[in-house]
Amino acid sequence: MFTAFVSDLHLSPERPGITQVFLRFLKEDATRAIALYILGDLFEHWIGDDAIGLEFNSLVVEALHTLSGETPIFVMRGNRDFLLKSRFEKQSGARIIEDPVLIDLHGHPTLLMHGDTLCTDDVRYQAFRKRARNPIVQWLFLALPLSSRLKLVERTRRFSEKEKQIKSSEIMDVTQTAVESAFRTHPCERIIHGHTHRPARHEHTVGGTARERWVLSDWYTHGEYLRCDASGCQAVRLS
DSSP states (O other): OOOOEOOOOOBBBOOOHHHHHHHHHHHTTTSSSSEEEEESSBBBBOOGGGGGGGGHHHHHHHHHHHHHTOOOOOOOOOOOOOOHHHHHHHHHOEEOOSSSEEEETTTTEEOOSHHHHOTTTTTHHHHHHHHOOOHHHHHHTSSSOHHHHHHHHHHHHHHHHHHHHHHHTTTTTTOOOHHHHHHHHTSEEEEEESOOOHHHHOOOOEEEEEEEEEEEOOOOSSEEEEEEEETTTEEEEEE
């Protein structure tokens, strides 16, 4: 019995190879899990639930719905798909969960996060995050035609890529104080998150107690999921 975790797949029509890896994962490894958690950025962008009808989105949503008949799926919104809402839940069969959320993972209290809120040194991003999650801003965006939303998202993506070129790698990573604060705020032994695209297992000592933090892999070059059971967690790379 194991639980599977993935994040930062950034699925899009422009990357058909990795999409096929994910679809195969849903048909094979994920069917053997007792639950699948997708911790943000399943899609490269999500411009609203009314975009489910687009061919690519429909393909992914239908595959999730098929798996949900035998394996519970939990989806956390990321910085690219924070507009996932109830229609996505209904048609995919997945349940949207809040960020962060504390779960009992095979007897171990574990905090699940997307991870972007841990990157507190990136002040410009945190300001953007706050604006983007404002209900009024979201309402105004969703009132635009699909074509206009696509153009706006593409412009934002290009700007974000330019920003990354001038930011130091340290700024875009989590801060130690934010991680320690998360451990202190939530009674957990372990944190699992994505966002930084720096897969690794980290050891922390907080309040005199040893803790661990798993950073999930992105799916830009290959597929990978974290497999956790009562004995611990290990990363599993997909061919």
